Amino acid sequence: MNENDPQISQDITNLITVGNAFSEHAKMSMRNVNVFYADKQAIHDVSLDIGKNEVVAMIGPSGCGKSTFLRCMNRMNDTIDSCRIEGDFRLEEDDIYHPNQDVVALRARVGIVFQKPNPFPKSIYDNVAYGPKVHGLASSKTDLDEIVETSLVRAGLWNEVKDRLTAAGTGLSGGQQQRLCIARTIAVGPEVILMDEPCSALDPIATAKIEELIAELSQNFTIAIVTHSMQQAARVSQRTAYFHMGKLIEVNDTKKVFTNPEHELTEAYITGRFG
Amino acid sequence: MNTSMLLVIAIIMMAMAFFLGRKRAITVAGGNHGIRNLNSLPGYYGTLSALWCGIPSLLILALWVIFDDYIIIQIIIQELPTSSQALSESELGLLLNTVANIALNNSSTLVAEPFIIEAADRLNGLKSISQMALSVVILCVAMGLALFSWLRVNTQLKARVKVENVFKIVLLLCASIAVFTTAGIVFSVIFESIKFFQSVPFFDFVFGLQWSPQMAIRADQIGGSGAFGAVPLFAGTMLISVIAMIIAVPAGLMAAIYLSEYASPKVRTIVKPALEVLAGVPTVVYGFFAALTVAPYLRDTGSMFGLSVSSESALAAGLVMGVMIIPFISSLSDDVINAVPQSLRDGSLGLGATHSETIKQVIIPAALPGIVGGILLAVSRAIGETMIVVMAAGLAANLTANPLESVTTVTVQIVTLLVGDQEFNSPKTLSAFALGLMLFLITLALNSIALMVVKKYREQYE
Numbered sequence: 224m225n226e227n228d229p230q231i232s233q234d235i236t237n238l239i240t241v242g243n244a245f246s247e248h249a250k251m252s253m254r255n256v257n258v259f260y261a262d263k264q265a266i267h268d269v270s271l272d273i274g275k276n277e278v279v280a281m282i283g284p285s286g287c288g289k290s291t292f293l294r295c296m297n298r299m300n301d302t303i304d305s306c307r308i309e310g311d312f313r314l315e316e317d318d319i320y321h322p323n324q325d326v327v328a329l330r331a332r333v334g335i336v337f338q339k340p341n342p343f344p345k346s347i348y349d350n351v352a353y354g355p356k357v358h359g360l361a362s363s364k365t366d367l368d369e370i371v372e373t374s375l376v377r378a379g380l381w382n383e384v385k386d387r388l389t390a391a392g393t394g395l396s397g398g399q400q401q402r403l404c405i406a407r408t409i410a411v412g413p414e415v416i417l418m419d420e421p422c423s424a425l426d427p428i429a430t431a432k433i434e435e436l437i438a439e440l441s442q443n444f445t446i447a448i449v450t451h452s453m454q455q456a457a458r459v460s461q462r463t464a465y466f467h468m469g470k471l472i473e474v475n476d477t478k479k480v481f482t483n484p485e486h487e488l489t490e491a492y493i494t495g496r497f498g
Numbered sequence: 499m500n501t502s503m504l505l506v507i508a509i510i511m512m513a514m515a516f517f518l519g520r521k522r523a524i525t526v527a528g529g530n531h532g533i534r535n536l537n538s539l540p541g542y543y544g545t546l547s548a549l550w551c552g553i554p555s556l557l558i559l560a561l562w563v564i565f566d567d568y569i570i571i572q573i574i575i576q577e578l579p580t581s582s583q584a585l586s587e588s589e590l591g592l593l594l595n596t597v598a599n600i601a602l603n604n605s606s607t608l609v610a611e612p613f614i615i616e617a618a619d620r621l622n623g624l625k626s627i628s629q630m631a632l633s634v635v636i637l638c639v640a641m642g643l644a645l646f647s648w649l650r651v652n653t654q655l656k657a658r659v660k661v662e663n664v665f666k667i668v669l670l671l672c673a674s675i676a677v678f679t680t681a682g683i684v685f686s687v688i689f690e691s692i693k694f695f696q697s698v699p700f701f702d703f704v705f706g707l708q709w710s711p712q713m714a715i716r717a718d719q720i721g722g723s724g725a726f727g728a729v730p731l732f733a734g735t736m737l738i739s740v741i742a743m744i745i746a747v748p749a750g751l752m753a754a755i756y757l758s759e760y761a762s763p764k765v766r767t768i769v770k771p772a773l774e775v776l777a778g779v780p781t782v783v784y785g786f787f788a789a790l791t792v793a794p795y796l797r798d799t800g801s802m803f804g805l806s807v808s809s810e811s812a813l814a815a816g817l818v819m820g821v822m823i824i825p826f827i828s829s830l831s832d833d834v835i836n837a838v839p840q841s842l843r844d845g846s847l848g849l850g851a852t853h854s855e856t857i858k859q860v861i862i863p864a865a866l867p868g869i870v871g872g873i874l875l876a877v878s879r880a881i882g883e884t885m886i887v888v889m890a891a892g893l894a895a896n897l898t899a900n901p902l903e904s905v906t907t908v909t910v911q912i913v914t915l916l917v918g919d920q921e922f923n924s925p926k927t928l929s930a931f932a933l934g935l936m937l938f939l940i941t942l943a944l945n946s947i948a949l950m951v952v953k954k955y956r957e958q959y960e
Contacts, residue, residue: 299848330850337848341841344864353859354849404845411849 241485242475244464246274250445251296251333251415256310258291258300265291269310269471271464273415278437278446280460280477282453284492287466289449293417296447297333298326314415331358334413338420340400342392342407347384350392350403351375354411370410378406379436398429405436409444416440418448422455434459453493457481465489500629501563504636508559512552515644519547522651538658546657549664550647555640562632570624574617582613597621687938690931697925698726703932705729709895709906711915711926726929728936730895734812734905738887739880741816741901742823746880747873749820750827757828758835759857770832777825785889788818793890800902808904810892816901819886823876830875834868835861867952874948878941884909908933 245252249272258266266288273279281289291300298319300306312319319329331354342350351371354360361367371388375381380402384395392403401421408416418437422430437446437459450456456463456477463480465473465488473486484490523543527536536543571594575583582593593614600618651657695703706727753773757766793814800807807813838861846856862869892904893914915930922928 297848299844302844302847327850327852330848334850335844335848337841337844339841341839341845343842343845343860353846353851357849357851357855357859407845407849 238470238472240270240471240474242473242479243462244271244471244474246272246277248275249273250275250277250315251447252311252313253292253296254311254313256292256295256308256312258288258295258309259307260303261305265469266295267469269466269469271471271474273445273447274462275445276441276443277462278441278448278460280456280463281447281449281466282451282456282463282492283466283472285451286468288469289464289466290419292466293419293447293449294335296415296417297330297335299335301326327358331411332413333415333417334408334411335417335419336401336404336408336421339424340397340404342395342400342403344391344393346389347375347392347395347403348388351406351410354407358411360410360412374406374410375403377409377440378402379432379439380406396429398425398432401425401429401433402436405433405440409440413444415445415447418446420449420451423451430455453481465492467492501559501632504559504633505556508552508555508636508640511555511640511644512548515551515647516544516548518544518644518648519651520544522547522648523657526651526653535653537654537656538661542657542661543651543655545661546655547644547647547651549661551640551644553664554643555636558639559632559636562628562635566628566632570621570628573624574621577620578617579613601625684938687931687935690928691935694925694928694932698929698932702726703728703929704936707897709911711911711929724925726925726932728908728933730897731906731908731911731933732936733897733899734891734895735881735907735909737812737899737901737905738816738819738891738907739877741813742819742880743873743877745817745820746823746827746876750824750876751831751869753824753828754831754835755857755862758832759853759861773825773828776821777829779822781822781883781885782889784818784822785885788814788886788890792818796902805902807902808892810890810904811902812891812905813901815887815891818890819880819883822883822886823880826876826879827872830872831865831869834865834872837868838864867954871948871952874944874951878944878948881944882909882937882941884913888913908937912937 251273253272254270256266256269257264269288269292271279271292281293283289294300295308296312296319300308308320314329314332317329318324319333343353345353348371351374352361352367355367355370361370372381372385375384380399383399384390384403392400395403401424405416405421422433425433434455437448440446448456448459460477462474463477464471465480465484465486467488473480473484473489475485479485480489481493484493520540520543523536523540524530524533527533527540533540574594574597575590578593582590585593597614597617598621600615601621703726706725707729708725708727709730710725712724757770757773761769789810793809793811796811796814796817797807797809842860842864843856846860847853851859887907887910891907891910893906893910894904895906895911896903898905912930912933915927915933920927
């Protein structure tokens, strides 16, 4: 990042998000979110809605807080001791950070796919069956088989693995592993899927497959995706949120963000002046 | 000059060769500015000269020291009267010993036959000749080779490559020390065992159910018949090891899970070193803890319930051995559990699994090969453990599966067989080597299985 560029070295302490951060049919809504790692503030007063069946892309330079924000949406940051979260997170009407909120139930409704494919050291079948078993979603073996098959079909992996469901999930290629992780997430039947740079460890062909998959999945799920690739954001999302140094700078329709950004920081980023 | 003096001289000459070689290299290169003309840095030329000077002379020195005694003795024997040469090996040895003593003391006070005195003089003569010859040879070789290498120094000489090759060989030799030692131990045990199996049939030893190694050494002694069936010993070893593992595996594993998954950093910093202190307690201390505290306690508790517990029970030894092994298992398991990538934990938690589900279904299976490997290593440790069982398990070779009775183990028997005055031709003593061989094979097999298990699963999952 070029700090000396007069256009972008402006004071952003009092910056207000431009564009349209809110949605009429919000599936998830976050208000006035501040996140701290020990004493360091990682997110400054961010408010954002994710509409139902919408794909929202979060972009921005490294360290801008987009992944942190995403991980707060299903309380994955609970596992980090030094992390402190303020603000209001809602999944429809439920308060995600309410003291009575059951994290297990929340994560069943808001699934997450990570940057690096992380299949369990189990068979392909067991990887997908893991979530349904944990949540007791299948009453019989037939049920479970069906859930596994449907999930793999929806993740576009069924035809490639149907003959070797008992093989180790870790033996698949990187792209297949990531689709396996998506199948694993779908199998629990979430309402929202969070994706944290799901393609950054994959080659272009595998990436293209995952992007296709995201488009299909958005018919049934609400998706928030963090990505480093602006092309990817442009291809898969309906709305794009641009983060900069822990602040949400701009949220707009993806097309508008990439063709006619409202904020100069957004413009600087998408035209490649920094990031 | 004696040998140590020669050694010092050789080292001094090496140092001189180093400096001369280095200086010569700089001169050949044309001063300090010409060093770039050299194939290697000047230090390498110096080292090469030192190696040329030192290694052959030190090798000659070593070989000379090893063989000169033998050669001199042979010469002496050749010159002894034919009547003495016809003596048996042990009598000849005695005779030579007398000769050596007289030669050393240089005393005629010892009453000896004239031919012995003559031989002693001859021995002294030969020794001084040998020593002088050695000094001359060493000095000539060292100086000659130092000169040779000094003359060879030129800009084209690949000194660095040569020096590095020499050091590669030195490193290889160091690495082989462990291998050769192991091989040496194995062979010595094998040879003694073969001697044992000449007097006791192999299958009687391996499958015999009776162990009572006391036997008459001389015809007029009263002793047992000597039964060498190793089964009761191995059964006792297994019994105690099983008891130990029943204690150590769950306790160690759960301690590891607690420490790596649940404990706060504060608790961890206290508990982990405390567990490691347990590993640092000498086994002999565990031994008397078992013999003086645990065993009487078990006996008293048992009698309260109307059970007759031997005061040296397998249970006491096994329990204490189990406690001893806990830190072994917990620290190995802790390492492998910590090595399970955070991404797997996140993946499981992200699907809505609880912490304990994540541990049971993802972390433990992923860490299992490492854990199994650790357990098998702990088993071979339990089998080879000696002090605790010597003090707490007893000597009676009972073939029993009852942990309340006294049993004995392979290691205990090896200790008792070899402690004190022994005759090394008796099967009683030799049986210790056969037991050692069996024990070695068993732990070797366990360790190989452990390594195979670890390797197999690692290939599959990483």
